[in-house]
Amino acid sequence: MFRTHTNGELSLKNLNEEVTLSGWVQTIRDKGFMIWIDLRDRYGITQLVFDEDRSSAELLEQAKKLGREFVIQISGKVIERTSKNPKIPTGEIEILVAKLTLLNASELPPFTIEDETDGGEEQRMKYRYLDIRRNPVKDKLIFRHKMAQKVRNYLSDKGFIEVETPVLIKSTPEGARDFVVPSRMNPGQFYALPQSPQTFKQLLMIGGIDRYFQIVKCFRDEDLRADRQPEFTQIDCEMAFVEQEDVLEIFEGMTASLIHEISGKETGKFPRMTYDEAMKRYGNDKPDIRFGMEFVELNELVKGKDFKIFDDAELVVGINVEGCAEYTRKQIDALIDWVKRPQIGASGMIWIKFQNDGVIASSVNKFYDEDSLKKITEKFGAKEGDLMLLMSGEANKVRTQLSALRMELGNQLGLRKGNEFSPLWVTDFPLLEWDEETGRYHAMHHPFTSPKPDDIHWLETDPGKARANAYDLVLNGNEIGGGSVRIYDKNLQSKMFQLLGFTQEEAEAQFGFLMNAFKYGAPPHAGLAFGFDRLVAILDGNEVIRDYIAFPKNNSGRDVMIDAPSHIADEQLDELHLSVHEKK
Amino acid sequence: MFRTHTNGELSLKNLNEEVTLSGWVQTIRDKGFMIWIDLRDRYGITQLVFDEDRSSAELLEQAKKLGREFVIQISGKVIERTSKNPKIPTGEIEILVAKLTLLNASELPPFTIEDETDGGEEQRMKYRYLDIRRNPVKDKLIFRHKMAQKVRNYLSDKGFIEVETPVLIKSTPEGARDFVVPSRMNPGQFYALPQSPQTFKQLLMIGGIDRYFQIVKCFRDEDLRADRQPEFTQIDCEMAFVEQEDVLEIFEGMTASLIHEISGKETGKFPRMTYDEAMKRYGNDKPDIRFGMEFVELNELVKGKDFKIFDDAELVVGINVEGCAEYTRKQIDALIDWVKRPQIGASGMIWIKFQNDGVIASSVNKFYDEDSLKKITEKFGAKEGDLMLLMSGEANKVRTQLSALRMELGNQLGLRKGNEFSPLWVTDFPLLEWDEETGRYHAMHHPFTSPKPDDIHWLETDPGKARANAYDLVLNGNEIGGGSVRIYDKNLQSKMFQLLGFTQEEAEAQFGFLMNAFKYGAPPHAGLAFGFDRLVAILDGNEVIRDYIAFPKNNSGRDVMIDAPSHIADEQLDELHLSVHEKK
Known part of the structure; x- marks a missing residue:
C-alpha cells in the first residue's frame, strides 16, 4: 500500500499514529542536523521531519539526496509541530519519518512548481503535466469537473437525457470550418467533425426524446484568435413542446444554481433586454451590466x-x-x-x-x-x-x-469584479444579417432558427427586418450561451435555405435528412448551447478559457506538448488514397 | 404553453381537470360516431376521446383527418374510462377533447412506430429518428443515460475528477488504425483521433491529478466486424499511488453498484481467476460463469x-x-x-x-x-x-x-440469463504475445503495461514468459473492462519499446513526450477502461451494442441516415493541400 492517508488530511487528531504517505518533494530545508521536507499531492502538503537525534544516520543521508519533485513514500509517526502553520489544514502536525522509499527521481523541472511559477506560457504548455501539478491549474480542472457534475445532475433531475451524438458526421455548408476525416473504408470520402450537434439534437426532438442535453466536444478549423480553441466543449440542450419562455426558465434555473453553488448568492430573476435595447444602451449585444x-x-x-x-x-x-x-x-x-x-x-x-x-x-x-x-x-x-x-x-x-x-x-476602474455575477438574457436578435462581401444574407444564429411569428411576413418583403426567436445568455459581458426556437415546418425551413442562398440541390445534399425528418411529425422545439469552457472560466472569475482546458492548443492549433499535428507515413496516406501537394 | 401535463402522468386523481396535452398520434380508432386516439410522447400514452354527443361536429371532422404520427395539441377534461387498461399508468382515464390543434402533419412513416416494428434494420437506421420514437430504442437510450450518471456520481464521490483530454492528438504506432485529420493551419500535417486517452491519462497522473476518469469517445479506423463501431465510448480511469488491488476494489465497487441499481441484487465479492486458469477451465479469457x-x-x-x-x-x-x-x-x-x-x-x-x-x-x-x-x-x-x-x-x-x-x-439450454449477472476478474495476463506474421512480440494489453515484478527477469531471457500486472473485468462472458498497472520507470519503458521492435528514434518520435514526462517524477499508477457501449448493453441483458447508440454506423462505417462519409468539395481539399487518387 502506497499510503494510509493523503497529504491533506492529517491533523492533531491523528497524533502519535503511524502513517504512510506518498507524494512529491515540494521543498527541502536542510539545516544539516535537521531536514524538513514538504510532501505534496493533490490533496495538500504535509511536513516531514528528519533529525540527528531521532532519525538514523542512513535515513538522514537518504533524505539529503532527495531533490525537488522526487516521488517518495514515507512511514512515520504524526507529531505536533513546534512552529505551526495556520495557513494549511495539516499545519499543526509533522511526520517524524522512520522509513523513506524513493519511488522515482526527478530531473530539475524546467520551472518551479509553485502557485506563482517562473515558467513562461510556452514552457508551461510544453510541460503541461508539470504545470498541472501547480495548485492554480489543478484547482481550475477540479472546478471544471465540479461544474460539469452540477450541470449534469441539475439537468438529469429535470428529466433531460444525455445522448451521445456522433463525432464522425457529414460536412456542412459552413464546410470551410469543418475538420474533415478521410475514411479508409470509403476511399475518397470524408467524415467531418461536428461544429455542434445541432441537426442531431433536432433529430432527437423529432425522435421524441423531449429533453436532451450533452456536454460535448465540438470542432472548428478556423484561424484561431487569442483564446479560441480548435476543439471546445458545449453544454448542448434541446427541448420539445416548448416555447422560448420554457427554455429561458430552465436554463436560468441551471445558471442560477451554478452561481449559487459558487458564491452562495441568489441571483434573483435574470433581467432581460432585447437586442435593439442592448445595442442602444450598451452598444453591444453582450453588455456587462455589473x-x-x-x-x-x-x-x-x-x-x-x-x-x-x-x-x-x-x-x-x-x-x-x-x-x-x-x-x-x-x-x-x-x-x-x-x-x-x-x-x-x-x-x-x-x-x-x-x-x-x-x-x-x-x-x-x-x-x-x-x-x-x-x-x-x-x-x-x-x-x-x-x-x-x-x-x-x-x-x-x-x-x-x-x-x-x-x-x-x-x-x-475595477468595476468588473470577478466574484460578482450579473446574468442577462438578450432576446429578439435579428434573424439575418446582410453580408456585404458575399452580397447575401447570413443566418445570425443558424439556418434552423425560427423567425418571430409576427415577422414572418418580412421574409417576403424585407428579410433584414425579421427578428428571430433567438436569445443569448450573457454573464459579466460574455456570451455564455445562445439558442433559439427552431423551425419545425418543412416549408418555412425551405424558405430559409432559399433566403440564405442555397439552391434546392445544395439544401437537399446538405440537409436532406433533416428536411426529410420534418415530413414525419416534427414537434415544436427549441434549445440552447453553452460554451462550457468560457462558462467555467467566467464562473471562476476568470476570462482565459485556455486555463480551464487540461491540454489546450496554441494559437496555431498546435499541441506543443505532444507535437501535433505532425506528418504521417506515406503508407498511411496511401491507404487513404490521399497525397499532399503544394497549394495550387 | 404546449402542455400542462405529459402523456404519462394523468390518473383518476386528476378527474375533471382541464388539461392540455401534446404529442404524436399513435393510433386512431374511428367508429364514426366516436373516435379514440392514443396520444404518445416520451412519457407515455393518454387516450383521447371525441364523440357525436359531447364534441362539436367540426371537432369530430378535424379528428377524422388525423393520421398516424401527426403532432397535435389538445385541451380537454380528464374523465373516467368505461373500459380501463390496467397495463398503462394512465389506463383509468381519458381526455374528452374540447380543442384540437394540428402542430404538424406526418407522411405515413416507413415502418410502424410500435414496440414490435415491421421495419428492417436498414430502414430503421435510415430513419433512425423514427426508430428512436419506439419504446425499445428510447428506453435503451434512457438506460444508457442513467448508467452514465450513476458512474459519474459514483466516481466523483470517490474523489475522481473527470478531465477532458484532447480529441485532436498525434498519430501513434498502431497508426494504421488511427483516423487522421488534416490541419488547414499546418498544411501537410495531420492530427489523429484517439484510440484511447491512454497517454493523456498517464500524463494526468504525472500531473498529480491522482484520480481521473472520463466518459469519452474513442475512434478506430479498422474493418468493422459485426457490432464494432468506428467511434465508441469508454469509461476511462486512472489512479496514482495504487497497486492492482486498489484498482480492482474501486471498480468492483462501481460495477456492483450498477448491478445493484438495475437488479436490486448484491453481487458479493467478485471471483478472480488468472488468465492461465481461465484458459484451462473455460478455454477462454472471458468465461461466462453464469x-x-x-x-x-x-x-x-x-x-x-x-x-x-x-x-x-x-x-x-x-x-x-x-x-x-x-x-x-x-x-x-x-x-x-x-x-x-x-x-x-x-x-x-x-x-x-x-x-x-x-x-x-x-x-x-x-x-x-x-x-x-x-x-x-x-x-x-x-x-x-x-x-x-x-x-x-x-x-x-x-x-x-x-x-x-x-x-x-x-x-x-437457456443458461445465459439476461437478468443474471456473474462478474469475474481475470488477472495475470501474459505481457507479450508473439505474432507469427510480423515475427515479433506485440503488447497483449498495451506498451505501457507493467510486467509483474517477479517476471521482469524474463524480459532478458524469454520475454514470452513474462506475465503482466494486467486485469480484465468480465461480465457474463464479455470483457467489459480491462486495465493494468503501468510502467512508471523510464528505463523499463524504453526496454518495453525495444522488445516491441521500436527503434529508439521511433519510440522518441511517437512517445517522446511521455518518456520525457517520466523524467520528472512519475508516480506509480494504474488504471482501467470500460467499453461503455458494451457495458450498458450487457447490464441491460442484451449484447447488441449498436442498439445502445443513438446514431450508430453500419458495418461499412457509414451513417446511412445522414449519408456520411461523403465527397467534399475540391476547394476544401485544396485548402488542405490534399488530393484524392486511385490507390497506387
Whole structure:
C-alpha cells in the first residue's frame, strides 16, 4: 500500500499514529542536523521531519539526496509541530519519518512548481503535466469537473437525457470550418467533425426524446484568435413542446444554481433586454451590466451649434464616468489615444467635466455655452465630480467604439469584479444579417432558427427586418450561451435555405435528412448551447478559457506538448488514397 | 404553453381537470360516431376521446383527418374510462377533447412506430429518428443515460475528477488504425483521433491529478466486424499511488453498484481467476460463469487405447452437459456439424452418454471398455442423464473450439440469463504475445503495461514468459473492462519499446513526450477502461451494442441516415493541400 492517508488530511487528531504517505518533494530545508521536507499531492502538503537525534544516520543521508519533485513514500509517526502553520489544514502536525522509499527521481523541472511559477506560457504548455501539478491549474480542472457534475445532475433531475451524438458526421455548408476525416473504408470520402450537434439534437426532438442535453466536444478549423480553441466543449440542450419562455426558465434555473453553488448568492430573476435595447444602451449585444455607464444619446442637444463633427455625425452618444471629473489632461489624453488605436478606430473624443466646484468644463466650450452644457449634463444625469465622454459618427460604428471604451473603463476602474455575477438574457436578435462581401444574407444564429411569428411576413418583403426567436445568455459581458426556437415546418425551413442562398440541390445534399425528418411529425422545439469552457472560466472569475482546458492548443492549433499535428507515413496516406501537394 | 401535463402522468386523481396535452398520434380508432386516439410522447400514452354527443361536429371532422404520427395539441377534461387498461399508468382515464390543434402533419412513416416494428434494420437506421420514437430504442437510450450518471456520481464521490483530454492528438504506432485529420493551419500535417486517452491519462497522473476518469469517445479506423463501431465510448480511469488491488476494489465497487441499481441484487465479492486458469477451465479469457460446464482434461485417461485421434492429440478435453443424455442422434449430429463449421474448425467430436438407465454409451465404444468409460465419467463428475462431449487436437485450438461449443450450448439450454449477472476478474495476463506474421512480440494489453515484478527477469531471457500486472473485468462472458498497472520507470519503458521492435528514434518520435514526462517524477499508477457501449448493453441483458447508440454506423462505417462519409468539395481539399487518387 502506497499510503494510509493523503497529504491533506492529517491533523492533531491523528497524533502519535503511524502513517504512510506518498507524494512529491515540494521543498527541502536542510539545516544539516535537521531536514524538513514538504510532501505534496493533490490533496495538500504535509511536513516531514528528519533529525540527528531521532532519525538514523542512513535515513538522514537518504533524505539529503532527495531533490525537488522526487516521488517518495514515507512511514512515520504524526507529531505536533513546534512552529505551526495556520495557513494549511495539516499545519499543526509533522511526520517524524522512520522509513523513506524513493519511488522515482526527478530531473530539475524546467520551472518551479509553485502557485506563482517562473515558467513562461510556452514552457508551461510544453510541460503541461508539470504545470498541472501547480495548485492554480489543478484547482481550475477540479472546478471544471465540479461544474460539469452540477450541470449534469441539475439537468438529469429535470428529466433531460444525455445522448451521445456522433463525432464522425457529414460536412456542412459552413464546410470551410469543418475538420474533415478521410475514411479508409470509403476511399475518397470524408467524415467531418461536428461544429455542434445541432441537426442531431433536432433529430432527437423529432425522435421524441423531449429533453436532451450533452456536454460535448465540438470542432472548428478556423484561424484561431487569442483564446479560441480548435476543439471546445458545449453544454448542448434541446427541448420539445416548448416555447422560448420554457427554455429561458430552465436554463436560468441551471445558471442560477451554478452561481449559487459558487458564491452562495441568489441571483434573483435574470433581467432581460432585447437586442435593439442592448445595442442602444450598451452598444453591444453582450453588455456587462455589473456596472452602469449606460449610453446617453445626444443628437437633439448637440446638433446645430456649428460644431461640424457633431453636426455631420449620424449619432452622438456618450457615457458618464462617475467620480472621474478630476482626471488630469494626461489621463484624458490617454483615453483619447486609446479610442484612436486602430483596433478601436475612433477619430476623437469629446469630454465634459462636471467639476466638484460646480463648474462645467469641456473640450467643446467654443461651441457650447454654459446652458447647453448644463442641459447635456442633465441628460447624462451627471452630478458634481463626474466625467462625461462623448463620441460621434456612424451609429453602428460609434456604438461599438464607445462600448469598447466603456469596457476598458470598467476594467480600469475595477468595476468588473470577478466574484460578482450579473446574468442577462438578450432576446429578439435579428434573424439575418446582410453580408456585404458575399452580397447575401447570413443566418445570425443558424439556418434552423425560427423567425418571430409576427415577422414572418418580412421574409417576403424585407428579410433584414425579421427578428428571430433567438436569445443569448450573457454573464459579466460574455456570451455564455445562445439558442433559439427552431423551425419545425418543412416549408418555412425551405424558405430559409432559399433566403440564405442555397439552391434546392445544395439544401437537399446538405440537409436532406433533416428536411426529410420534418415530413414525419416534427414537434415544436427549441434549445440552447453553452460554451462550457468560457462558462467555467467566467464562473471562476476568470476570462482565459485556455486555463480551464487540461491540454489546450496554441494559437496555431498546435499541441506543443505532444507535437501535433505532425506528418504521417506515406503508407498511411496511401491507404487513404490521399497525397499532399503544394497549394495550387 | 404546449402542455400542462405529459402523456404519462394523468390518473383518476386528476378527474375533471382541464388539461392540455401534446404529442404524436399513435393510433386512431374511428367508429364514426366516436373516435379514440392514443396520444404518445416520451412519457407515455393518454387516450383521447371525441364523440357525436359531447364534441362539436367540426371537432369530430378535424379528428377524422388525423393520421398516424401527426403532432397535435389538445385541451380537454380528464374523465373516467368505461373500459380501463390496467397495463398503462394512465389506463383509468381519458381526455374528452374540447380543442384540437394540428402542430404538424406526418407522411405515413416507413415502418410502424410500435414496440414490435415491421421495419428492417436498414430502414430503421435510415430513419433512425423514427426508430428512436419506439419504446425499445428510447428506453435503451434512457438506460444508457442513467448508467452514465450513476458512474459519474459514483466516481466523483470517490474523489475522481473527470478531465477532458484532447480529441485532436498525434498519430501513434498502431497508426494504421488511427483516423487522421488534416490541419488547414499546418498544411501537410495531420492530427489523429484517439484510440484511447491512454497517454493523456498517464500524463494526468504525472500531473498529480491522482484520480481521473472520463466518459469519452474513442475512434478506430479498422474493418468493422459485426457490432464494432468506428467511434465508441469508454469509461476511462486512472489512479496514482495504487497497486492492482486498489484498482480492482474501486471498480468492483462501481460495477456492483450498477448491478445493484438495475437488479436490486448484491453481487458479493467478485471471483478472480488468472488468465492461465481461465484458459484451462473455460478455454477462454472471458468465461461466462453464469453456468458450469467446466473443461475436464482427459489425456491421462484416454491415451494409449489405440484411438489414434486421441493418441495424436496434444490435448483431449471435454465438457459435461448436464441432463442431456437423452439427446437424439440427430441432436448430437447437429452439434458435431456445428463445431465442424469453418468458423469453429473442429475435425470432429466424441460423445459419451451416462444414460438414465445407468448404461454408459459412447461414439468410441470400439476403443474404450466399460471400465475406461466409467473412469472418464467419474472424472467429469457426471451423473445419470448427463451427456459428455469431447474434443481433441492442438491445445490452444481445441480449447477455443470447445469454448465456442460451451457458449453455444449455454445459449441453447437457456443458461445465459439476461437478468443474471456473474462478474469475474481475470488477472495475470501474459505481457507479450508473439505474432507469427510480423515475427515479433506485440503488447497483449498495451506498451505501457507493467510486467509483474517477479517476471521482469524474463524480459532478458524469454520475454514470452513474462506475465503482466494486467486485469480484465468480465461480465457474463464479455470483457467489459480491462486495465493494468503501468510502467512508471523510464528505463523499463524504453526496454518495453525495444522488445516491441521500436527503434529508439521511433519510440522518441511517437512517445517522446511521455518518456520525457517520466523524467520528472512519475508516480506509480494504474488504471482501467470500460467499453461503455458494451457495458450498458450487457447490464441491460442484451449484447447488441449498436442498439445502445443513438446514431450508430453500419458495418461499412457509414451513417446511412445522414449519408456520411461523403465527397467534399475540391476547394476544401485544396485548402488542405490534399488530393484524392486511385490507390497506387
